Each structure stands twice: as C-alpha cells, then as structure tokens.
Amino acid sequence: MLAYAQTSFYHPFSIGAGYGVTVAYAGEETLTSSNAFNFNINYHITPFTAVSMEGQVGQLSGGDAMNDTFSKQYLNSYNALLLHADVQLGELMDFSNSQFLNGLKNVYFGTGIGILYNKITDINLIGINNSITYSTYYVKSSNLLIPLRMGYEFKIFNRRDEPQVRFDINYSFNTAFGEGLDGYYNPAGASVKFYSYFSLGLKYGFGNPHAYRKAVYYSAF
Structure with missing residues (x-):
C-alpha cells in the first residue's frame, strides 16, 4: 500500500510550440536580436526526462x-532541426519533504545534435565609400x-494529478560548425559560429x- 501511495502517472508524449528571441555571435561587432518560433514533439521517458525532436523557424x-x-x-x-534530451533535477533528488527542493525539481539541463539550414536574405557587401568589397559569400548553407x-x-x-500541460522557459546556446551563419566567406576566419535562443513555450x-516510481504532484508548494 505504501508503494502504491507513492506511485504517480504521467503522459508519455507531448506536443508543443514556443516563441523567443535569437542573438547571433558570428564575429560582427554589433549584436542584434531577432525572433524565432519552435515546434516540438516529445517522448517523456519519465515525468522529468524527455527526448525531443524540435524544429526552429526564424531569423x-x-x-x-x-x-x-x-x-x-x-x-x-x-x-533548424534538432534532437535533444533534457533531464530535470526531480529525476535525481528526493523532493517529497521539502518545499524548496520541490521548487527546484523542474530545473533542467540538456544537449543534443542538429542541423542549421542558413538562407541569407540580406547582406551588405560594400563598405563605406567603397572601402571594402566582399565578392564571395554564402546564400544557402547548412x-x-x-x-x-x-x-x-x-x-x-x-x-x-497528472502533469497535463507544461509551461517551459528555456535558454539554449547553440554551436554551429561552419561559416554559413552570417554569410561572409573568409578562409582565415573562424569556422565556428554561435547563437543563443531564449524562448517561452507550451506543451500538451x-x-x-x-506509472512513475514516486509522486510528481506536491500539494504543499
């Protein structure tokens, strides 16, 4: 009876979408922000561990x-198309007797792998007073x-008491291996670029x- 009382249930799948802000780090002096949407389908191995396929569309x-x-x-x-896994602290600790730990149980970390598809829709190739000219650049790359x-x-x-809806606050720092992110071709330049993506999302x-081995719902918090 004790084991049954500690058991909880959760849905193994969820589908979701989100919206957020991107910032690229490709070597330019001025950093600017843009926007992106994401769509995801998730397999929840447990209530606190998930493997996800995510698509991003943005700038x-x-x-x-x-x-x-x-x-x-x-x-x-x-x-972009990514496959990633996330693990929440609730998978790793006992939060049943602590309101503080119960609040921390939903913090998560993760990583994965993906492909970035670049399409340069606007680029400056000539400097002020024609001082610089870029003759080679990428239009499309991955x-x-x-x-x-x-x-x-x-x-x-x-x-x-099943977690039906999930509201997600996420920050991801993404490493892109190649020069296509900003479109400029430079044989002597860095072959790794970066961008960050801060997003808010909902999953159903x-x-x-x-069944899960311990209670997920914590009424005292």
Missing part, C-alpha cells in the same frame, strides 16, 4: 554596415549544430498514462 542577424569596422551586416532566415540547454518547466496538473501531454 539571425548582426552587424551595422554604417558603424562597424568592416561594414558587415546580414539577415539569415534560418531553419551546419552541424550542438545545443547546450537549460530551463525551467512549470507543470500544470489535471484532476488525476497525451497518450496512455505511464
């Missing part, structure tokens, strides 16, 4: 043609992508509930 931008030393400025209308993720997931429980759980 990456940077530079200032009038004020930067090398007159760079670009806009990348990108797509890069291997490695995300490092952290975030917090608010769980909203249904009347059976579905599927036949699975």
Whole structure:
C-alpha cells in the first residue's frame, strides 16, 4: 500500500510550440536580436526526462554596415532541426519533504545534435565609400549544430494529478560548425559560429498514462 501511495502517472508524449528571441555571435561587432518560433514533439521517458525532436523557424542577424569596422551586416532566415534530451533535477533528488527542493525539481539541463539550414536574405557587401568589397559569400548553407540547454518547466496538473500541460522557459546556446551563419566567406576566419535562443513555450501531454516510481504532484508548494 505504501508503494502504491507513492506511485504517480504521467503522459508519455507531448506536443508543443514556443516563441523567443535569437542573438547571433558570428564575429560582427554589433549584436542584434531577432525572433524565432519552435515546434516540438516529445517522448517523456519519465515525468522529468524527455527526448525531443524540435524544429526552429526564424531569423539571425548582426552587424551595422554604417558603424562597424568592416561594414558587415546580414539577415539569415534560418531553419533548424534538432534532437535533444533534457533531464530535470526531480529525476535525481528526493523532493517529497521539502518545499524548496520541490521548487527546484523542474530545473533542467540538456544537449543534443542538429542541423542549421542558413538562407541569407540580406547582406551588405560594400563598405563605406567603397572601402571594402566582399565578392564571395554564402546564400544557402547548412551546419552541424550542438545545443547546450537549460530551463525551467512549470507543470500544470489535471484532476488525476497528472502533469497535463507544461509551461517551459528555456535558454539554449547553440554551436554551429561552419561559416554559413552570417554569410561572409573568409578562409582565415573562424569556422565556428554561435547563437543563443531564449524562448517561452507550451506543451500538451497525451497518450496512455505511464506509472512513475514516486509522486510528481506536491500539494504543499
């Protein structure tokens, strides 16, 4: 009876979407922010561990043609596809007797692998007073992508104390291996670029509930 009392149930799948802000770090002096949407389908191994397929559609931008030393400025209308796994602290600790630990249980960290599809839709190739000319640049390219993720997931429980809806606050720092992110070709330049993505999202759980070894719902918090 004790073991049964500590058992809880959760939906093994969820589908979700989110919106957020991107900032690219591709070597330009001026950093600018753009926007992106994400769509995801998730398999929850436990209520606190998930493997996800995520798609991103948005923009990456940077530079200032009038004020930067090398007159760079670009806009990348990108797509990305990622496979990643996230583990929440609730998987690793006992939070049943602590309101503080119960609050920490939804903090998560994760990583994965993906592909960044670059499409340069705007780029400056000539400097002020024709001082600089870029004759070679990428219009379309793709890069291997490695995300490092952290975030917090608010769980909203249904009347059976199952986490049905999940509100997600996420920050990911993404490493793109290649030069295509900003479009500028430079044989002597760095072959690794970066971008960050801060997003808010919602997920809805579905599927036949699975049992979990301990209670997920904590009424005192």
